[in-house]
Structure formats: structure tokens, C-alpha cells
Amino acid sequence: MSRLGFGLLLAAELALAGAGVGLAWVLRRERLWLFAALPAAEAARAGGLGLLAGAGAACLVLAACYGMPAYRRALEAVVLPVFRRILPVQLAVASVTAGVAEEMFFRGALQPSLGVVLTAALFGLVHWFGQPGLGAYGVTAGAIGLVFGLAYQATGTLMVPVVAHASYNGLITVLLARGALGPWRN
Numbered sequence: 001m002s003r004l005g006f007g008l009l010l011a012a013e014l015a016l017a018g019a020g021v022g023l024a025w026v027l028r029r030e031r032l033w034l035f036a037a038l039p040a041a042e043a044a045r046a047g048g049l050g051l052l053a054g055a056g057a058a059c060l061v062l063a064a065c066y067g068m069p070a071y072r073r074a075l076e077a078v079v080l081p082v083f084r085r086i087l088p089v090q091l092a093v094a095s096v097t098a099g100v101a102e103e104m105f106f107r108g109a110l111q112p113s114l115g116v117v118l119t120a121a122l123f124g125l126v127h128w129f130g131q132p133g134l135g136a137y138g139v140t141a142g143a144i145g146l147v148f149g150l151a152y153q154a155t156g157t158l159m160v161p162v163v164a165h166a167s168y169n170g171l172i173t174v175l176l177a178r179g180a181l182g183p184w185r186n
Contacts, residue, residue, distance in 0.1 A: 005082070013094075013101040020105030038157060046155060050163025053151055057144040057168040062175065064140055071136045075176065078131050083173050091173055099166030106145065107152040107161050116153055120145035144168070 038046060065072040086094070102123075111119040124142025128134050148161035 013097045016105050017097075017101035020101065020109040023105070023109040038159060042157075043159060046157050046159040047163050049151065049155065050160045051167050053147055053160065053164035054167030054171060057147060057164065058171045058175065060143065061140055061172055064136065065176075068136065071140075074131075074134050074137060078129065078134055079137070080176060083176075086173065091170060095166045095169035095173070098169055099162045099164075103148065103152075103158055103161045103165050107149055108158050111149055111152065116146065116149040120149050123148075 065075065083091075106119050106123050110122065114122070120142050123145030124138045124140075127141035128138030148164055151160040151164060152158060
């Protein structure tokens with residue numbers, strides 16, 4: 001990924017985090033910061049749950065890639081060119097930044113007012129990218145958003161969906177963009 005592209009990606013995610021913080025402030029959502037104030041044992045538990053949820057989300061997308069050739073082709077054509085040449089440090093920074101920013105905005109700021117289902121639907125719509133052929137990915141992202149939202153609702157901490165989102169982003173990017181799943185690729 002070029003430096004400009006990487007910079008734009010980070011700027012967009014940081015703007016989303018800022019929007020989440022601003023919206024949470026306007027709506028007086030003090031819970032937005034709870035993920036930073038957990039005792040060590042709870043943080044470890046939340047981190048572990050997040051890793052499991054992130055791996056589960058990656059399995060969902062991989063199953064869709066194996067089961068729906070059109071889904072795979074759409075990801076290869078639209079999403080993978082962006083991440084195919086990403087450096088490991090860029091992948092780590094982008095995964096964590098997206099996890100924090102998007103979860104602060106969707107789960108932390110929007111979900112308390114809109115509910116789990118509507119927030120997940122908006123999450124899926126945003127991840128559709130408005131691209132023909134990516135409607136199925138938007139539905140998958142909505143399902144993933146539902147899981148992340150339920151995890152937030154069940155635990156009361158953003159740490160679980162943040163870790164889930166960041167680990168999903170890193171894992172799926174490595175598996176798809178690096179060709180680790182060779183047999184299904186054309």
C-alpha cells in the first residue's frame with residue numbers, strides 16, 4: 001500500500017474515532033471509555049473473548065469465500081488490491097486503528113441509542129462500500145457487526161469488540177491477501 005493510501009486510510013479511521021468520541025460526548029456516553037479501565041484479569045478475559053470472536057468472524061468470511069465463488073471474486077476484485085501489498089507494520093497499525101475507531105463509533109456511540117440490530121445493519125452498509133458485487137460482503141459485515149454488538153452488550157466493555165475487530169482485520173487480510181488459502185484462488 002502506498003504511503004498516501006495508508007495515510008488516507010488512517011485519516012479516515014481517526015476521523016471516525018473522533019466522530020465517535022464527539023457523538024458520545026454529545027449523547028453523554030461515559031461507557032465509551034470503559035475498555036481502558038478494566039482490571040488485569042477482566043482485560044485478559046475480554047481480550048481472549050475478542051480474539052475468539054475475531055477468529056469466528058474470519059471463519060464466516062472464509063466459509064463464504066469457499067461456498068460462493070461470486071463472493072470470493074468480488075473480494076478479490078475490490079478489497080484485496082488495497083491490501084495485497086501492505087507491509088506488516090501497516091497491517092498491524094491499520095487493524096488496531098480500525099478496530100478502535102469503528103467500535104468506538106458503532107458500538108460505543110451509536111449502539112446505545114439505535115440498538116444492536118440497527119447498528120449492525122449500518123455497519124454492514126458502510127462495509128458494502130457501494131460497490132456492485134459487494135452486497136454479500138455487506139451482509140456478512142452486518143452479521144459480524146451483530147456479533148460484535150452482542151459481545152459489547154453482554155460484557156459492557158468495548159474491549160471485546162475492539163479486539164475482535166482488530167484481530168479479524170489482521171487475520172483475514174493475511175489469509176486472503178497473502179494467498180494463504182491457495183486452493184480456492186483462481
